[in-house]
Structures are given as structure tokens and as C-alpha cells.
Amino acid sequence: MASYKLCEDCGYKNDINSISCSLCGGKKLNLKEENKRSKIKYYLIFLGLFFVLFYVFYNRKEKAELKTEEIPVFVSEKRPINYYTYLRSLKKISRLNPDENDEKAIKRALNYEDKTIKETALFVLKKWSQNPGIKEEKRKEYLSLINTSSDKK
Numbered sequence: 001m002a003s004y005k006l007c008e009d010c011g012y013k014n015d016i017n018s019i020s021c022s023l024c025g026g027k028k029l030n031l032k033e034e035n036k037r038s039k040i041k042y043y044l045i046f047l048g049l050f051f052v053l054f055y056v057f058y059n060r061k062e063k064a065e066l067k068t069e070e071i072p073v074f075v076s077e078k079r080p081i082n083y084y085t086y087l088r089s090l091k092k093i094s095r096l097n098p099d100e101n102d103e104k105a106i107k108r109a110l111n112y113e114d115k116t117i118k119e120t121a122l123f124v125l126k127k128w129s130q131n132p133g134i135k136e137e138k139r140k141e142y143l144s145l146i147n148t149s150s151d152k153k
Contacts, residue, residue, distance in 0.1 A: 005029035090120045094127035097134070110149050122149055
């Protein structure tokens with residue numbers, strides 16, 4: 001522990017052996033003890049928090065990159081898109097009268113390991129099967145895909 005005398009008049013830290021303040025000449029000196037261990041403790045806590053935050057944010061970025069890499073090309077376009085754009089596109093397909101490409105995209109989505117993508121694809125199939133403009137044979141196909149995919153869960 002480092003000790004010093006603190007001048008009450010000017011706040012200057014004087015040597016332990018001082019009788020008066022070296023800066024202002026004041027006689028009101030109080031003995032103070034500085035605990036280096038407490039400072040080290042605060043530095044260690046700060047460093048620990050820094051590393052925890054760094055680890056959390058770094059892992060989020062890494063997970064997002066993994067999901068982006070796992071998602072292949074969407075429908076017939078020859079450009080890669082990210083995970084969240086892919087999910088949004090799948091949801092928007094539910095509002096359309098499906099064509100071959102839309103059906104292929106949904107069937108492909110049903111085969112992914114990602115639970116959210118599968119659930120979104122099932123949601124789209126349910127919407128399509130409820131569409132009054134869909135032919136009965138297509139409705140049966142969509143319902144069988146829903147049943148088959150639900151059984152795999």
C-alpha cells in the first residue's frame with residue numbers, strides 16, 4: 001500500500017514525511033493510504049467485462065455469417081441472398097398464386113435443417129392450400145407436403 005499526505009487546502013499529494021504542503025505551504029495534511037489491490041481488482045473486472053462483451057458480439061456476428069453461408073440461391077435468381085432476406089421472401093410467396101419456381105423454392109426450404117425456414121415453408125403451404133383459386137390436385141399435393149413435413153419434426 002502506498003501512503004501519502006493529502007493537503008486539505010489545495011489537494012496536492014505530498015510525501016509521507018512532509019510536515020507542510022510542498023505546493024501551497026499549508027499545514028493541514030491528512031495521511032491517506034492508497035490500496036493498489038483495489039485498483040487492480042477494478043482493472044481486472046473491467047477487462048473481464050470487456051472480454052465477455054467482445055465474446056458475445058463476436059459470436060453473434062459469426063452465427064449470422066454461418067446462417068448466410070448456409071442459405072443457397074433463392075428461386076431462379078443466380079445471386080446469393082442473406083438469411084433474413086430469404087425468410088422474408090418465403091413469407092411473401094404465400095401471397096402469390098404459386099408457379100413451378102415458387103413450389104421448388106418451398107420444397108427446397110422444407111429440406112433445410114433450420115427450424116425457422118421449415119416453419120415458414122409450412123406456413124406458405126398452408127396459405128396456398130387455403131387459397132380458393134388453387135386447383136384441387138394442387139391443394140392435395142400441398143396438404144400431403146404439410147403432413148409429410150410435420151411427421152419429420
